[in-house]
Amino acid sequence: MNPGRTLSTAARVLRQIRSDKRTIALMFGLPIVLIGLLAWVYADTGLFDQFGAALLGTFPLVVMFVVTSVAALRERTSGTLERLLSTPLGKADFILGYAVAFSLMAIVQGALVSWFAIVVCGLDVAGPTWLLVVVVMLSGLLGMALGLFASGFAQTEFQAVQFMPATVLPQFLLCGLLVPRDRMPAVLEAISNVLPLSYSVDAAKEVSVSADPAVASDFLIVGAWIIGALVLGSLTLRRRTP
Amino acid sequence: MTVDAVIEVEHLSVKRGGHVVLPDLSLTIERGSVVGLLGPSGGGKSTAIRSIVGVQRIESGTVTVLGLPAGHPELRHRVGYTTQSPSIYADLSVRDNVRYFARILGVANHREAADRAIETVDLTDHANRHARELSGGQLSRASLAAALVGDPEVLVLDEPTVGLDPVLRRDLWDMFRALADAGRTLLVSSHVMDEAVRCDRLLLLRSGRLIADDTLPDLLARTGAADAEGAFLALVEAGVS
Ligand SMILES: Nc1ncnc2c1ncn2[C@@H]1O[C@H](COP(=O)(O)OP(=O)(O)OP(=O)(O)O)[C@@H](O)[C@H]1O
Ligand SMILES: [Mg+2]
Numbered sequence: 001m002n003p004g005r006t007l008s009t010a011a012r013v014l015r016q017i018r019s020d021k022r023t024i025a026l027m028f029g030l031p032i033v034l035i036g037l038l039a040w041v042y043a044d045t046g047l048f049d050q051f052g053a054a055l056l057g058t059f060p061l062v063v064m065f066v067v068t069s070v071a072a073l074r075e076r077t078s079g080t081l082e083r084l085l086s087t088p089l090g091k092a093d094f095i096l097g098y099a100v101a102f103s104l105m106a107i108v109q110g111a112l113v114s115w116f117a118i119v120v121c122g123l124d125v126a127g128p129t130w131l132l133v134v135v136v137m138l139s140g141l142l143g144m145a146l147g148l149f150a151s152g153f154a155q156t157e158f159q160a161v162q163f164m165p166a167t168v169l170p171q172f173l174l175c176g177l178l179v180p181r182d183r184m185p186a187v188l189e190a191i192s193n194v195l196p197l198s199y200s201v202d203a204a205k206e207v208s209v210s211a212d213p214a215v216a217s218d219f220l221i222v223g224a225w226i227i228g229a230l231v232l233g234s235l236t237l238r239r240r241t242p
Numbered sequence: 243m244t245v246d247a248v249i250e251v252e253h254l255s256v257k258r259g260g261h262v263v264l265p266d267l268s269l270t271i272e273r274g275s276v277v278g279l280l281g282p283s284g285g286g287k288s289t290a291i292r293s294i295v296g297v298q299r300i301e302s303g304t305v306t307v308l309g310l311p312a313g314h315p316e317l318r319h320r321v322g323y324t325t326q327s328p329s330i331y332a333d334l335s336v337r338d339n340v341r342y343f344a345r346i347l348g349v350a351n352h353r354e355a356a357d358r359a360i361e362t363v364d365l366t367d368h369a370n371r372h373a374r375e376l377s378g379g380q381l382s383r384a385s386l387a388a389a390l391v392g393d394p395e396v397l398v399l400d401e402p403t404v405g406l407d408p409v410l411r412r413d414l415w416d417m418f419r420a421l422a423d424a425g426r427t428l429l430v431s432s433h434v435m436d437e438a439v440r441c442d443r444l445l446l447l448r449s450g451r452l453i454a455d456d457t458l459p460d461l462l463a464r465t466g467a468a469d470a471e472g473a474f475l476a477l478v479e480a481g482v483s
Contacts (some may be wrong), residue, residue: 004345004348005345005346006345008342008345009342009346012331012334012338012342014337016331016333019333019334020333047341074351074399078329078331078332079325079327079328079329080330081333082297082325083325083329083388084326084346085297086295086296086297086313086318086321086323087287087318087343087347087381087392088315088318088346088347089318089346089350094254102436137248196280200280239296239297239313240296240297240298240299240300240313241297241299242257242259242299
Protein backbone atom coordinates (compact mmCIF):
# COMPACT_ATOMS: atom_id res chain seq x y z
CA MET A 1 0.00 0.00 0.00
CA ASN A 2 1.18 3.47 -0.85
CA PRO A 3 -0.68 6.66 0.19
CA GLY A 4 0.36 8.54 -2.96
CA ARG A 5 -1.05 5.87 -5.25
CA THR A 6 -4.20 5.52 -3.13
CA LEU A 7 -4.86 9.25 -3.22
CA SER A 8 -4.15 9.63 -6.93
CA THR A 9 -6.58 6.78 -7.55
CA ALA A 10 -9.18 8.51 -5.38
CA ALA A 11 -8.60 11.79 -7.25
CA ARG A 12 -8.94 10.00 -10.56
CA VAL A 13 -12.22 8.36 -9.52
CA LEU A 14 -13.59 11.72 -8.32
CA ARG A 15 -12.57 13.32 -11.61
CA GLN A 16 -14.47 10.60 -13.45
CA ILE A 17 -17.57 11.16 -11.33
CA ARG A 18 -17.29 14.89 -11.90
CA SER A 19 -17.43 14.44 -15.64
CA ASP A 20 -20.78 12.67 -15.32
CA LYS A 21 -23.18 15.39 -14.20
CA ARG A 22 -26.25 13.23 -14.48
CA THR A 23 -24.87 10.62 -12.09
CA ILE A 24 -24.01 13.34 -9.59
CA ALA A 25 -27.55 14.68 -9.84
CA LEU A 26 -28.94 11.18 -9.26
CA MET A 27 -26.61 10.45 -6.36
CA PHE A 28 -27.55 13.55 -4.45
CA GLY A 29 -31.00 14.24 -5.83
CA LEU A 30 -32.58 10.81 -5.67
CA PRO A 31 -32.39 10.29 -1.87
CA ILE A 32 -33.69 13.83 -1.37
CA VAL A 33 -36.64 13.29 -3.68
CA LEU A 34 -37.42 9.97 -1.98
CA ILE A 35 -37.33 11.51 1.50
CA GLY A 36 -39.54 14.36 0.28
CA LEU A 37 -41.98 11.85 -1.15
CA LEU A 38 -41.96 9.86 2.07
CA ALA A 39 -42.67 12.96 4.16
CA TRP A 40 -45.57 13.77 1.87
CA VAL A 41 -46.97 10.22 2.00
CA TYR A 42 -46.88 10.34 5.79
CA ALA A 43 -48.08 13.97 5.89
CA ASP A 44 -51.36 13.41 7.76
CA THR A 45 -50.31 10.41 9.84
CA GLY A 46 -47.49 11.56 12.12
CA LEU A 47 -45.60 8.42 11.10
CA PHE A 48 -42.79 10.36 9.41
CA ASP A 49 -41.13 11.06 12.75
CA GLN A 50 -41.36 7.37 13.58
CA PHE A 51 -39.99 5.89 10.33
CA GLY A 52 -38.36 8.84 8.58
CA ALA A 53 -34.96 8.54 10.24
CA ALA A 54 -34.75 4.79 9.70
CA LEU A 55 -35.68 5.03 6.04
CA LEU A 56 -33.25 7.91 5.64
CA GLY A 57 -30.48 5.38 6.21
CA THR A 58 -31.61 3.01 3.49
CA PHE A 59 -31.77 5.29 0.44
CA PRO A 60 -28.04 6.21 0.34
CA LEU A 61 -27.20 2.51 0.68
CA VAL A 62 -29.10 1.72 -2.50
CA VAL A 63 -27.73 4.63 -4.50
CA MET A 64 -24.11 4.14 -3.45
CA PHE A 65 -24.29 0.41 -4.08
CA VAL A 66 -25.35 0.84 -7.69
CA VAL A 67 -22.95 3.66 -8.51
CA THR A 68 -19.93 1.95 -6.97
CA SER A 69 -20.56 -1.50 -8.35
CA VAL A 70 -21.07 -0.25 -11.89
CA ALA A 71 -18.02 2.02 -11.70
CA ALA A 72 -15.81 -0.81 -10.46
CA LEU A 73 -17.22 -3.25 -12.97
CA ARG A 74 -16.46 -0.87 -15.81
CA GLU A 75 -12.89 -0.86 -14.69
CA ARG A 76 -12.79 -4.64 -14.97
CA THR A 77 -14.44 -4.85 -18.37
CA SER A 78 -12.62 -1.93 -20.03
CA GLY A 79 -9.19 -3.46 -19.53
CA THR A 80 -8.02 -0.63 -17.29
CA LEU A 81 -7.97 -2.92 -14.27
CA GLU A 82 -5.80 -5.45 -16.09
CA ARG A 83 -3.50 -2.63 -17.02
CA LEU A 84 -3.43 -1.12 -13.52
CA LEU A 85 -2.63 -4.48 -11.98
CA SER A 86 0.39 -4.76 -14.29
CA THR A 87 1.72 -1.53 -12.72
CA PRO A 88 3.05 -1.00 -9.19
CA LEU A 89 -0.46 -0.09 -8.00
CA GLY A 90 -1.38 -2.35 -5.07
CA LYS A 91 -4.76 -4.02 -4.77
CA ALA A 92 -5.24 -2.16 -1.49
CA ASP A 93 -4.42 1.14 -3.24
CA PHE A 94 -7.09 0.39 -5.80
CA ILE A 95 -9.81 -0.54 -3.31
CA LEU A 96 -8.92 2.24 -0.88
CA GLY A 97 -8.79 4.74 -3.71
CA TYR A 98 -12.38 3.89 -4.55
CA ALA A 99 -13.30 3.86 -0.87
CA VAL A 100 -11.85 7.33 -0.27
CA ALA A 101 -13.51 8.82 -3.35
CA PHE A 102 -16.93 7.37 -2.63
CA SER A 103 -16.63 8.13 1.10
CA LEU A 104 -16.38 11.80 0.21
CA MET A 105 -19.48 11.42 -1.92
CA ALA A 106 -21.24 9.58 0.94
CA ILE A 107 -20.38 12.35 3.38
CA VAL A 108 -21.80 15.05 1.12
CA GLN A 109 -24.82 12.88 0.37
CA GLY A 110 -25.42 12.14 4.09
CA ALA A 111 -25.22 15.80 5.03
CA LEU A 112 -27.51 16.93 2.21
CA VAL A 113 -30.17 14.30 2.79
CA SER A 114 -30.21 14.79 6.57
CA TRP A 115 -30.43 18.54 6.17
CA PHE A 116 -33.33 18.15 3.77
CA ALA A 117 -35.17 15.71 6.04
CA ILE A 118 -34.79 17.85 9.16
CA VAL A 119 -35.02 21.39 7.85
CA VAL A 120 -37.33 21.06 4.85
CA CYS A 121 -39.45 18.05 5.81
CA GLY A 122 -39.48 18.84 9.53
CA LEU A 123 -38.21 15.49 10.76
CA ASP A 124 -38.09 15.49 14.56
CA VAL A 125 -34.85 14.09 15.89
CA ALA A 126 -34.42 13.74 19.65
CA GLY A 127 -30.68 13.08 19.48
CA PRO A 128 -27.94 15.31 18.08
CA THR A 129 -28.36 16.09 14.39
CA TRP A 130 -24.72 15.34 13.54
CA LEU A 131 -25.20 11.79 14.77
CA LEU A 132 -27.99 11.31 12.27
CA VAL A 133 -25.66 12.57 9.55
CA VAL A 134 -23.11 9.98 10.66
CA VAL A 135 -25.72 7.22 10.49
CA VAL A 136 -26.76 8.20 6.97
CA MET A 137 -23.16 8.55 5.88
CA LEU A 138 -22.23 5.13 7.28
CA SER A 139 -25.11 3.63 5.40
CA GLY A 140 -23.79 5.19 2.19
CA LEU A 141 -20.34 3.79 2.96
CA LEU A 142 -21.86 0.38 3.55
CA GLY A 143 -23.50 0.56 0.13
CA MET A 144 -20.15 1.57 -1.37
CA ALA A 145 -18.29 -1.34 0.26
CA LEU A 146 -20.93 -3.94 -0.63
CA GLY A 147 -21.07 -2.59 -4.18
CA LEU A 148 -17.31 -2.91 -4.61
CA PHE A 149 -17.43 -6.46 -3.32
CA ALA A 150 -20.42 -7.43 -5.47
CA SER A 151 -18.79 -6.05 -8.62
CA GLY A 152 -16.23 -8.86 -8.31
CA PHE A 153 -18.96 -11.36 -9.10
CA ALA A 154 -20.60 -9.54 -11.98
CA GLN A 155 -19.55 -10.01 -15.56
CA THR A 156 -21.82 -7.37 -17.05
CA GLU A 157 -23.38 -4.12 -15.93
CA PHE A 158 -26.77 -5.84 -16.09
CA GLN A 159 -25.63 -8.34 -13.48
CA ALA A 160 -24.05 -5.62 -11.35
CA VAL A 161 -27.32 -3.70 -11.19
CA GLN A 162 -29.25 -6.88 -10.35
CA PHE A 163 -26.98 -7.51 -7.39
CA MET A 164 -28.47 -4.43 -5.78
CA PRO A 165 -31.96 -5.85 -5.12
CA ALA A 166 -30.34 -9.20 -4.35
CA THR A 167 -28.24 -7.76 -1.52
CA VAL A 168 -30.35 -4.84 -0.37
CA LEU A 169 -33.97 -6.03 -0.47
CA PRO A 170 -33.55 -9.04 1.85
CA GLN A 171 -31.77 -6.78 4.32
CA PHE A 172 -34.56 -4.27 4.00
CA LEU A 173 -37.21 -6.91 4.77
CA LEU A 174 -35.28 -8.12 7.79
CA CYS A 175 -33.96 -4.84 9.21
CA GLY A 176 -36.90 -4.31 11.58
CA LEU A 177 -38.74 -1.62 9.65
CA LEU A 178 -41.65 -3.82 8.61
CA VAL A 179 -41.83 -5.92 11.77
CA PRO A 180 -39.72 -5.26 14.89
CA ARG A 181 -36.84 -7.71 14.79
CA ASP A 182 -37.65 -9.33 18.14
CA ARG A 183 -41.10 -10.26 16.85
CA MET A 184 -39.83 -12.11 13.78
CA PRO A 185 -39.55 -15.91 13.60
CA ALA A 186 -36.42 -16.98 15.46
CA VAL A 187 -34.50 -18.00 12.33
CA LEU A 188 -35.15 -14.66 10.64
CA GLU A 189 -34.28 -12.77 13.79
CA ALA A 190 -30.97 -14.63 13.93
CA ILE A 191 -30.27 -13.72 10.30
CA SER A 192 -31.22 -10.11 10.87
CA ASN A 193 -28.81 -10.05 13.82
CA VAL A 194 -25.98 -10.61 11.38
CA LEU A 195 -26.97 -8.24 8.59
CA PRO A 196 -25.51 -4.73 8.67
CA LEU A 197 -28.60 -2.77 7.60
CA SER A 198 -30.34 -3.91 10.81
CA TYR A 199 -27.74 -1.96 12.76
CA SER A 200 -27.89 1.21 10.66
CA VAL A 201 -31.65 1.19 11.10
CA ASP A 202 -31.28 0.54 14.85
CA ALA A 203 -28.88 3.43 15.11
CA ALA A 204 -31.18 5.72 13.14
CA LYS A 205 -34.16 4.80 15.35
CA GLU A 206 -32.07 5.33 18.47
CA VAL A 207 -30.94 8.77 17.34
CA SER A 208 -34.49 9.77 16.48
CA VAL A 209 -36.02 8.81 19.85
CA SER A 210 -33.28 9.29 22.43
CA ALA A 211 -31.67 12.57 23.48
CA ASP A 212 -28.56 10.64 24.47
CA PRO A 213 -28.51 7.78 21.97
CA ALA A 214 -26.40 4.67 22.54
CA VAL A 215 -25.17 3.91 19.04
CA ALA A 216 -21.53 2.90 19.58
CA SER A 217 -22.11 -0.84 19.14
CA ASP A 218 -24.29 -0.24 16.07
CA PHE A 219 -21.56 1.88 14.50
CA LEU A 220 -18.98 -0.73 15.37
CA ILE A 221 -20.88 -3.50 13.64
CA VAL A 222 -21.62 -1.45 10.53
CA GLY A 223 -17.98 -0.34 10.47
CA ALA A 224 -16.80 -3.94 10.72
CA TRP A 225 -19.03 -4.85 7.76
CA ILE A 226 -17.63 -1.97 5.72
CA ILE A 227 -14.04 -3.02 6.41
CA GLY A 228 -14.85 -6.69 5.88
CA ALA A 229 -16.52 -6.01 2.52
CA LEU A 230 -13.55 -3.89 1.39
CA VAL A 231 -11.09 -6.62 2.35
CA LEU A 232 -13.16 -9.26 0.55
CA GLY A 233 -13.48 -6.87 -2.40
CA SER A 234 -9.71 -6.61 -2.69
CA LEU A 235 -9.52 -10.41 -2.70
CA THR A 236 -11.66 -10.49 -5.84
CA LEU A 237 -8.93 -8.57 -7.69
CA ARG A 238 -6.65 -10.93 -9.56
CA ARG A 239 -3.40 -9.92 -11.16
CA ARG A 240 -3.49 -13.04 -13.31
CA THR A 241 -6.69 -13.91 -15.12
CA PRO A 242 -7.56 -16.94 -17.30
CA MET B 243 20.81 -19.05 -23.33
CA THR B 244 21.71 -15.60 -24.61
CA VAL B 245 23.62 -13.39 -22.22
CA ASP B 246 21.55 -10.30 -22.78
CA ALA B 247 18.15 -11.90 -23.01
CA VAL B 248 15.53 -9.47 -21.76
CA ILE B 249 12.58 -11.75 -22.31
CA GLU B 250 12.95 -15.49 -22.12
CA VAL B 251 10.02 -17.86 -22.58
CA GLU B 252 10.57 -21.57 -22.10
CA HIS B 253 8.03 -24.28 -22.82
CA LEU B 254 5.14 -21.98 -22.05
CA SER B 255 1.77 -23.64 -22.15
CA VAL B 256 -1.47 -21.71 -21.74
CA LYS B 257 -5.08 -22.85 -21.71
CA ARG B 258 -7.95 -20.40 -22.16
CA GLY B 259 -11.61 -21.31 -21.92
CA GLY B 260 -10.69 -25.00 -21.74
CA HIS B 261 -8.68 -24.91 -24.99
CA VAL B 262 -4.93 -25.08 -25.34
CA VAL B 263 -3.97 -21.74 -26.88
CA LEU B 264 -0.20 -21.99 -26.54
CA PRO B 265 0.91 -25.65 -26.42
CA ASP B 266 4.68 -25.18 -26.02
CA LEU B 267 6.13 -21.76 -26.74
CA SER B 268 9.80 -20.90 -26.36
CA LEU B 269 11.44 -17.68 -27.45
CA THR B 270 14.17 -15.22 -26.50
CA ILE B 271 14.27 -11.48 -27.04
CA GLU B 272 17.48 -9.50 -26.78
CA ARG B 273 18.08 -6.11 -25.28
CA GLY B 274 17.83 -3.14 -27.60
CA SER B 275 15.78 -4.85 -30.27
CA VAL B 276 12.39 -4.30 -31.80
CA VAL B 277 10.74 -7.67 -32.24
CA GLY B 278 7.56 -8.12 -34.20
CA LEU B 279 5.04 -10.70 -33.09
CA LEU B 280 3.02 -11.43 -36.19
CA GLY B 281 0.43 -13.92 -37.17
CA PRO B 282 -3.21 -14.43 -38.03
CA SER B 283 -6.10 -13.50 -35.79
CA GLY B 284 -6.58 -16.01 -32.99
CA GLY B 285 -2.99 -17.24 -33.33
CA GLY B 286 -2.19 -16.49 -29.71
CA LYS B 287 -0.34 -13.16 -29.96
CA SER B 288 -2.29 -11.47 -27.19
CA THR B 289 -2.07 -14.57 -25.02
CA ALA B 290 1.72 -14.66 -25.41
CA ILE B 291 1.94 -10.95 -24.61
CA ARG B 292 -0.28 -11.30 -21.56
CA SER B 293 1.93 -14.13 -20.32
CA ILE B 294 5.05 -11.99 -20.73
CA VAL B 295 3.46 -9.11 -18.84
CA GLY B 296 2.38 -11.52 -16.13
CA VAL B 297 -1.38 -11.04 -16.28
CA GLN B 298 -2.14 -14.40 -17.91
CA ARG B 299 -2.72 -17.49 -15.82
CA ILE B 300 -0.40 -20.11 -17.30
CA GLU B 301 -0.48 -23.89 -17.30
CA SER B 302 3.25 -24.63 -17.24
CA GLY B 303 6.61 -23.35 -18.42
CA THR B 304 8.60 -20.30 -17.39
CA VAL B 305 8.53 -16.69 -18.50
CA THR B 306 11.49 -14.58 -17.40
CA VAL B 307 11.72 -10.83 -17.93
CA LEU B 308 14.88 -8.91 -17.01
CA GLY B 309 15.99 -11.95 -15.05
CA LEU B 310 12.84 -12.07 -12.93
CA PRO B 311 9.71 -14.19 -13.25
CA ALA B 312 7.04 -12.42 -15.32
CA GLY B 313 4.71 -10.38 -13.16
CA HIS B 314 7.29 -9.97 -10.38
CA PRO B 315 6.54 -6.83 -8.32
CA GLU B 316 9.91 -5.34 -9.24
CA LEU B 317 9.03 -5.56 -12.92
CA ARG B 318 5.85 -3.56 -12.62
CA HIS B 319 7.50 -0.21 -13.24
CA ARG B 320 10.13 -1.60 -15.61
CA VAL B 321 7.73 -3.14 -18.12
CA GLY B 322 5.23 -1.01 -20.04
CA TYR B 323 2.15 -2.68 -21.46
CA THR B 324 -0.69 -1.70 -23.72
CA THR B 325 -3.64 -4.01 -24.12
CA GLN B 326 -5.06 -4.69 -27.56
CA SER B 327 -8.23 -2.67 -27.02
CA PRO B 328 -7.19 0.76 -25.76
CA SER B 329 -7.50 0.70 -21.98
CA ILE B 330 -7.80 4.22 -20.71
CA TYR B 331 -10.63 6.02 -18.95
CA ALA B 332 -13.24 7.21 -21.43
CA ASP B 333 -14.55 9.84 -19.02
CA LEU B 334 -11.20 11.53 -18.45
CA SER B 335 -9.21 13.79 -20.72
CA VAL B 336 -6.14 12.39 -22.46
CA ARG B 337 -3.97 14.51 -20.18
CA ASP B 338 -5.67 13.34 -16.97
CA ASN B 339 -5.37 9.73 -18.12
CA VAL B 340 -1.66 9.96 -18.84
CA ARG B 341 -1.00 11.94 -15.64
CA TYR B 342 -2.79 9.31 -13.59
CA PHE B 343 -0.66 6.52 -15.02
CA ALA B 344 2.45 8.66 -14.48
CA ARG B 345 1.58 9.03 -10.80
CA ILE B 346 0.83 5.34 -10.40
CA LEU B 347 4.21 4.56 -11.97
CA GLY B 348 5.91 7.00 -9.61
CA VAL B 349 7.28 9.19 -12.41
CA ALA B 350 9.15 12.29 -11.22
CA ASN B 351 7.68 15.56 -12.59
CA HIS B 352 4.62 13.67 -13.67
CA ARG B 353 3.02 16.67 -15.37
CA GLU B 354 5.94 17.33 -17.69
CA ALA B 355 6.42 13.62 -18.31
CA ALA B 356 2.75 13.29 -19.26
CA ASP B 357 2.93 16.22 -21.67
CA ARG B 358 6.04 14.73 -23.28
CA ALA B 359 4.40 11.32 -23.72
CA ILE B 360 1.34 12.98 -25.27
CA GLU B 361 3.60 14.95 -27.60
CA THR B 362 5.38 11.73 -28.61
CA VAL B 363 2.15 10.16 -29.82
CA ASP B 364 1.16 13.42 -31.50
CA LEU B 365 -1.93 14.07 -29.39
CA THR B 366 -0.98 17.46 -27.95
CA ASP B 367 -3.81 19.14 -29.84
CA HIS B 368 -6.28 16.71 -28.27
CA ALA B 369 -4.80 16.56 -24.78
CA ASN B 370 -7.81 18.21 -23.17
CA ARG B 371 -10.43 16.14 -24.94
CA HIS B 372 -12.22 13.35 -23.16
CA ALA B 373 -11.05 9.96 -24.34
CA ARG B 374 -14.60 9.07 -25.35
CA GLU B 375 -14.48 11.84 -27.96
CA LEU B 376 -11.42 10.38 -29.70
CA SER B 377 -11.25 8.32 -32.87
CA GLY B 378 -10.08 4.71 -32.68
CA GLY B 379 -6.54 5.53 -33.73
CA GLN B 380 -6.31 8.50 -31.35
CA LEU B 381 -7.56 6.30 -28.55
CA SER B 382 -4.88 3.69 -29.12
CA ARG B 383 -2.25 6.43 -29.22
CA ALA B 384 -3.51 7.80 -25.93
CA SER B 385 -3.26 4.30 -24.50
CA LEU B 386 0.29 4.08 -25.82
CA ALA B 387 1.18 7.41 -24.18
CA ALA B 388 0.07 6.00 -20.83
CA ALA B 389 2.61 3.19 -21.27
CA LEU B 390 5.42 5.42 -22.56
CA VAL B 391 5.09 7.90 -19.71
CA GLY B 392 6.90 5.60 -17.28
CA ASP B 393 9.88 5.28 -19.66
CA PRO B 394 10.03 1.51 -19.06
CA GLU B 395 13.01 -0.66 -20.03
CA VAL B 396 10.75 -3.11 -21.78
CA LEU B 397 7.68 -2.20 -23.82
CA VAL B 398 5.17 -4.87 -24.67
CA LEU B 399 2.62 -3.47 -27.07
CA ASP B 400 -0.39 -5.37 -28.35
CA GLU B 401 -1.25 -4.03 -31.82
CA PRO B 402 -0.37 -0.39 -31.11
CA THR B 403 -0.60 0.70 -34.75
CA VAL B 404 -3.97 -0.78 -35.61
CA GLY B 405 -6.23 1.70 -37.37
CA LEU B 406 -3.51 4.27 -37.99
CA ASP B 407 -2.71 5.94 -41.29
CA PRO B 408 0.67 5.27 -42.98
CA VAL B 409 2.23 8.55 -41.82
CA LEU B 410 1.40 7.97 -38.18
CA ARG B 411 2.47 4.36 -38.40
CA ARG B 412 5.81 5.40 -39.83
CA ASP B 413 6.25 7.97 -37.04
CA LEU B 414 5.44 5.44 -34.36
CA TRP B 415 7.82 2.86 -35.81
CA ASP B 416 10.50 5.57 -35.97
CA MET B 417 9.88 6.18 -32.30
CA PHE B 418 10.08 2.44 -31.50
CA ARG B 419 13.41 2.37 -33.32
CA ALA B 420 14.70 5.37 -31.38
CA LEU B 421 13.67 3.75 -28.10
CA ALA B 422 15.50 0.54 -29.06
CA ASP B 423 18.58 2.54 -30.01
CA ALA B 424 18.44 4.06 -26.55
CA GLY B 425 18.61 0.55 -25.07
CA ARG B 426 14.92 -0.18 -24.58
CA THR B 427 13.49 -3.49 -25.72
CA LEU B 428 10.22 -3.69 -27.61
CA LEU B 429 7.88 -6.53 -28.40
CA VAL B 430 5.19 -5.31 -30.76
CA SER B 431 2.36 -7.43 -32.08
CA SER B 432 0.69 -6.68 -35.35
CA HIS B 433 -1.18 -8.42 -38.08
CA VAL B 434 -0.10 -5.90 -40.67
CA MET B 435 2.61 -7.87 -42.39
CA ASP B 436 4.27 -4.88 -44.01
CA GLU B 437 5.30 -3.66 -40.56
CA ALA B 438 7.71 -6.60 -40.57
CA VAL B 439 10.18 -4.41 -42.45
CA ARG B 440 10.59 -2.26 -39.37
CA CYS B 441 11.47 -5.09 -36.99
CA ASP B 442 14.89 -6.47 -36.10
CA ARG B 443 13.36 -9.87 -35.78
CA LEU B 444 10.07 -11.53 -36.54
CA LEU B 445 8.16 -14.11 -34.61
CA LEU B 446 5.39 -15.71 -36.63
CA LEU B 447 2.79 -17.26 -34.44
CA ARG B 448 0.11 -19.50 -35.89
CA SER B 449 -2.28 -21.66 -33.86
CA GLY B 450 -0.10 -21.04 -30.83
CA ARG B 451 3.04 -22.35 -32.52
CA LEU B 452 6.05 -20.35 -33.58
CA ILE B 453 6.45 -21.08 -37.30
CA ALA B 454 9.33 -18.63 -37.75
CA ASP B 455 11.81 -16.79 -35.57
CA ASP B 456 14.14 -14.95 -37.91
CA THR B 457 15.22 -11.65 -39.40
CA LEU B 458 13.21 -10.57 -42.42
CA PRO B 459 16.08 -11.05 -44.93
CA ASP B 460 16.76 -14.57 -43.62
CA LEU B 461 13.08 -15.36 -43.73
CA LEU B 462 12.81 -14.16 -47.32
CA ALA B 463 15.94 -16.10 -48.32
CA ARG B 464 14.65 -19.24 -46.68
CA THR B 465 11.23 -19.12 -48.29
CA GLY B 466 12.13 -17.42 -51.56
CA ALA B 467 9.22 -15.03 -51.02
CA ALA B 468 9.22 -11.36 -51.98
CA ASP B 469 7.79 -9.99 -48.73
CA ALA B 470 6.77 -10.97 -45.21
CA GLU B 471 3.25 -11.79 -46.27
CA GLY B 472 4.53 -14.12 -49.00
CA ALA B 473 6.95 -15.72 -46.56
CA PHE B 474 4.17 -16.28 -44.08
CA LEU B 475 1.93 -17.90 -46.68
CA ALA B 476 4.80 -20.05 -47.90
CA LEU B 477 5.49 -21.28 -44.36
CA VAL B 478 1.85 -22.02 -43.72
CA GLU B 479 1.49 -23.92 -46.95
CA ALA B 480 4.71 -25.85 -46.45
CA GLY B 481 3.23 -26.97 -43.13
CA VAL B 482 6.40 -26.01 -41.28
CA SER B 483 5.93 -26.49 -37.57
N1 LIG C 1 -10.81 -14.57 -22.60
C1 LIG C 1 -10.71 -15.70 -23.33
N2 LIG C 1 -11.32 -16.82 -22.93
C2 LIG C 1 -11.21 -17.95 -23.66
N3 LIG C 1 -10.53 -18.06 -24.78
C3 LIG C 1 -9.90 -16.98 -25.24
C4 LIG C 1 -9.95 -15.75 -24.54
N4 LIG C 1 -9.23 -14.84 -25.22
C5 LIG C 1 -8.75 -15.48 -26.29
N5 LIG C 1 -9.14 -16.77 -26.32
C6 LIG C 1 -8.79 -17.75 -27.34
O1 LIG C 1 -7.39 -17.88 -27.41
C7 LIG C 1 -6.96 -17.98 -28.74
C8 LIG C 1 -5.83 -16.98 -28.99
O2 LIG C 1 -6.35 -15.68 -28.80
P1 LIG C 1 -5.43 -14.40 -28.82
O3 LIG C 1 -6.28 -13.27 -28.37
O4 LIG C 1 -4.18 -14.68 -28.08
O5 LIG C 1 -5.13 -14.28 -30.39
P2 LIG C 1 -4.45 -13.09 -31.18
O6 LIG C 1 -3.36 -13.70 -31.98
O7 LIG C 1 -4.10 -11.99 -30.28
O8 LIG C 1 -5.60 -12.65 -32.17
P3 LIG C 1 -5.96 -11.19 -32.76
O9 LIG C 1 -4.99 -10.90 -33.85
O10 LIG C 1 -7.34 -11.36 -33.29
O11 LIG C 1 -5.88 -10.24 -31.64
C9 LIG C 1 -8.17 -17.77 -29.63
O12 LIG C 1 -8.53 -19.02 -30.16
C10 LIG C 1 -9.25 -17.27 -28.70
O13 LIG C 1 -10.48 -17.84 -29.03
MG1 LIG D 1 -4.69 -10.10 -30.05
